[in-house]
Every structure is written in structure tokens, then in C-alpha cells.
Amino acid sequence: MFRVLWLGLVALAWMAASPAAAKPQLFDDGAPPLQIVITAPFPALVRAAPISTKPFPATLSVTDGDGPAQSMPIQVSARGHSRRIGDYCTFPPLWLKFDKASAKGTLFHGQHKLKLTTYCRPGPDYEQRIVLEYLVYRLYNLLTPMSFRARAAEVTYKNADGRGDAVTRFGFLIEDIDGVADRNDRDRLKAMTHQVRAAQLDAHATARAALFEYLIGNQDWEFLASSPGVECCHNVRLIAARGATPASASAVVPIPYDFDSTGFVDPPYGETPPGLPIERLTQRFYRGYCVSSGEIASVADEFRAHRAQMVAVINGEAQLNEAFRVKTTHFVDGFFAVLDDPARLEREITRRCR
Numbered sequence: 001m002f003r004v005l006w007l008g009l010v011a012l013a014w015m016a017a018s019p020a021a022a023k024p025q026l027f028d029d030g031a032p033p034l035q036i037v038i039t040a041p042f043p044a045l046v047r048a049a050p051i052s053t054k055p056f057p058a059t060l061s062v063t064d065g066d067g068p069a070q071s072m073p074i075q076v077s078a079r080g081h082s083r084r085i086g087d088y089c090t091f092p093p094l095w096l097k098f099d100k101a102s103a104k105g106t107l108f109h110g111q112h113k114l115k116l117t118t119y120c121r122p123g124p125d126y127e128q129r130i131v132l133e134y135l136v137y138r139l140y141n142l143l144t145p146m147s148f149r150a151r152a153a154e155v156t157y158k159n160a161d162g163r164g165d166a167v168t169r170f171g172f173l174i175e176d177i178d179g180v181a182d183r184n185d186r187d188r189l190k191a192m193t194h195q196v197r198a199a200q201l202d203a204h205a206t207a208r209a210a211l212f213e214y215l216i217g218n219q220d221w222e223f224l225a226s227s228p229g230v231e232c233c234h235n236v237r238l239i240a241a242r243g244a245t246p247a248s249a250s251a252v253v254p255i256p257y258d259f260d261s262t263g264f265v266d267p268p269y270g271e272t273p274p275g276l277p278i279e280r281l282t283q284r285f286y287r288g289y290c291v292s293s294g295e296i297a298s299v300a301d302e303f304r305a306h307r308a309q310m311v312a313v314i315n316g317e318a319q320l321n322e323a324f325r326v327k328t329t330h331f332v333d334g335f336f337a338v339l340d341d342p343a344r345l346e347r348e349i350t351r352r353c354r
Helices: 001-016 042-048 124-143 179-185 203-215 288-306 307-315 322-339 344-349
Strands: 033-040 056-064 070-078 094-098 113-117 150-159 167-174 237-239 253-256
Touching: 001 042, 033 070, 042 094, 042 150, 070 150, 070 344, 094 322, 113 124, 113 150, 124 150, 124 167, 124 203, 124 322, 203 288, 203 322, 288 322, 307 322, 322 344
Parallel strands: 033 150
Antiparallel strands: 033 056, 056 070, 070 094, 094 113, 113 167, 150 167, 237 253
16 A cells, blocks of 8 residues: 555656656747747837947736737847848847846746847748748757757737837747756866967867858858957857866857858858858858867768758748748758768868868
């Protein structure tokens, strides 16, 4: 009798602790798009965005699937560079800052500050490019868990004063770097420019990240450098073993992000960096490090093994229209044409390392 009772209690405890019984997390794989409503003084935020990232009080309401809406006070602020201070986008990407007590017990429990990628301008073509940027994160997730996860959302923006019409657009939330590190039993490595040397990087992970940047046609990144006074690195964050410091760390893994100015997305405002022999974003140019060139062959095999999954992710995205779907799959096919030609792989990737 007591043995049966004890076994029953053990079974209940196991069920409560099992993944199936665990509470859904914000960045769970395969989670459906969120329904988000943000009410804030958006006209004032947009006017201030080119010169200020000051926070504004706001309210966020979120619905996850068929569950009830959860509402909480937050702070919103403009973020980014080209989309915020340039004269092209009419609406900036946002930071969402959560109050610990208000977020407790909600889908945002434990979150402090998250990036929300928003629309740049009204119009379907601009929204398609936000969908493409979201897909870049999903493609990298296929290759490695050491990557930022993203959660798609239908976001409605309401003015706090009630004036004007609400605007609803596709957007997505990006996981915090501490979340990426924790999932992989590592810590965020806080370093300044060139505090970490190429020899300290994990050769395989670095080759994978560099080849992925080549796949998406991204030149706007650095794995070792950042602007003076800014945490390393440019459009990349670093993770390393628990407790590591910039001086002691080894097998450091670069985690790339910010994929809007890429050939994959090909935004109208995109510009190629000076000093590179390319004239448009859709031209690829490999910028990986020579210290990880020995890993290129095995990393290329990883990409080939995931090719069908990558195509399935693109073709399976309901928010992507047919014209952009065809263009994007053609762009990806161009990458695999290089990988599948040994001479081109050697000439256009391995020999171009730095």
C-alpha cells in the first residue's frame, strides 16, 4: 500500500518535471506566432528616435495561442542604427523593458529587456523583408543551438492618446544573449574590441558562423572588434565556458545577429561596406578567419546536410509571398552551388580567409 502510494507520488513528481508538463517558454522551438498589442506614445517616440533612445511608458498585452491575454506595464525605446537614425525607415525597431514583478507568472517571466524587430515602412514589400530577417534566425537555429532564437508575432501599435488608427504588422522578438548562453551551459563573455584573439575562438563554431554570414550575404559583422567603448563585437555576441574572462577564455563561440543589411533580406537602404570588392548586397564575399579554415570542409558538410530543412523553412513560411519565396530560394541555391563545386569552394571561400 505504502509502496504503491510512494510510486504514485514519484510518478506525479516526474510528470511535473518532464518537458511535456513544463510551462511553455517564450522561445520554445515551433511555438506559434504571438498576438501582441503595445500601447505607447508612439508619435513622440518616433520623433525622438533619430537623436534619442530614451524610454517611454507603455502597456503590452500578449496572447499565446488560444490562452487568455496577459497585460503588463513595460517601457519601450527606439534602438538600432541605420533603421533608427537614417532617413529611410519611418518606424524604428524597439527595446521592450519588463518590470520583474509585473512579468512574473506571464509568458515574459524572467525577461528583463528584449529586442522587437518592427516594420520599417508601410507596404507589403517592406513587411516581406522583416519576414526574411526572421527566417535568417530560424535557418541558423537549424545548424546550431548556439544561436539567437526568434519568436514571430503579429504586433499592433496603438497610440496612448487614442488618436489615429492602430497599425498591425508582422514583427519578431529576439532572445537575450544570456538566454542563449544559459541554454548552452555557458556564460556571456563581456569583452571590448580585440580583447579576444582569433586563436581563442572555437575553430569549428567560428567557421560555421562565418560560412553562415557568407550564405546570407552579410558583410556587416566582426567576431573580434567593435567600435571604441562598445562591447565586442560588431553585430556579434560572444559566449564561453562558465566563469571565463577575456584573458582566460578558450573555445569562444561567436553568436551573430542583426541580419537586415544582407543579400538574403536585400533592403532598399542597404549599403555595401567600403573596401570590399562587391557592389551590391547580393554579391557574396567570404571574410572568415584563416585559423578556422581547417574546419571549412566539415562545416560545409553540415550545411549540405541541412539544405532540405532550410528550403522547407523558407517554403513553409506562410507570411512570405511567392515572389519573395522564389527569389530567396534562388539566392540560397547560389550558396550551395559554391559548396558543391570543389574548385569554387577553394577559390571563393578557403583562399579568401583573413
